[in-house]
Amino acid sequence: MSSKQRVFKYLGIVGNVVFYLLLLMLLLFSISNLTVRTEKDLPNIFGKGFVSILSGSMEGEEKDNFDTGSLVFIDILSDSQKQNLEVGQIIVFYDNVQRIHIIHRIKTITGDTVVTQGDVNARMYGSFDGTNFDPNMQLEASSLDDVIGRYTGHWSGVGSAIQEIRTPNGLVFYVILPLFILFTFEAVILIRYILRRNKEKLELKYALEKEALRLELEKELLEKHSNKK
Structure with missing residues (x-):
């Protein structure tokens, strides 16, 4: 794992912790205010x-x-x-x-x-x-x-x-805005993961097709060699 990948991994972990803490805080506030x-x-x-x-x-x-x-x-x-x-x-x-x-x-x-x-x-x-x-x-x-x-x-x-x-402004600046930023960050991480997985799948598919083509060519060469005999 490269240093860049490690940084993104740690940022993802920290982002997840903060994201769910903010969600929990927002949930608790919402539940508590229902009693008022x-x-x-x-x-x-x-x-x-x-x-x-x-x-x-x-x-x-x-x-x-x-x-x-x-x-x-x-x-x-x-x-x-x-x-x-x-x-x-x-x-x-x-x-x-x-x-x-x-x-x-x-x-x-x-x-x-x-x-x-x-x-x-x-x-x-x-x-x-x-x-x-x-x-x-x-x-x-x-x-x-x-x-x-x-x-x-x-x-x-x-x-x-x-x-x-x-307060309305406090809710926006301290809860909603951080949640939006963290959600965007999580979305970027998810998109990068999906793109990386798709790339790996395409590379694997290409490698398998290349290997299949190689085997097919070897088979054809063997058949031609056998026919010459």
């Missing part, structure tokens, strides 16, 4: 959702703190699971006033009302415990019905990329 029926819903697959973080209200040094631009993973909660929420857990809920999703830490649970607070605000003005209210505390009181899911982990820096990909 209202503005309150979040994309999820089999109850596993994700949220791109757009603010720094949960930044800090704790293991479950995350920065702006992180991708946070959540478990979508059923009504019965919401009853088992505990103070200190991080949840995603829908704010009906601001019409946005908020992800903050639970401070108190009273009946069906959950009070949450961002960790940055808690460090600045004190962590709310139900008795130490301060006007500077940015607290959110929401119903259990508005709770969507519970934090399970995060991936720093990925949320910004996911958020960009989910």
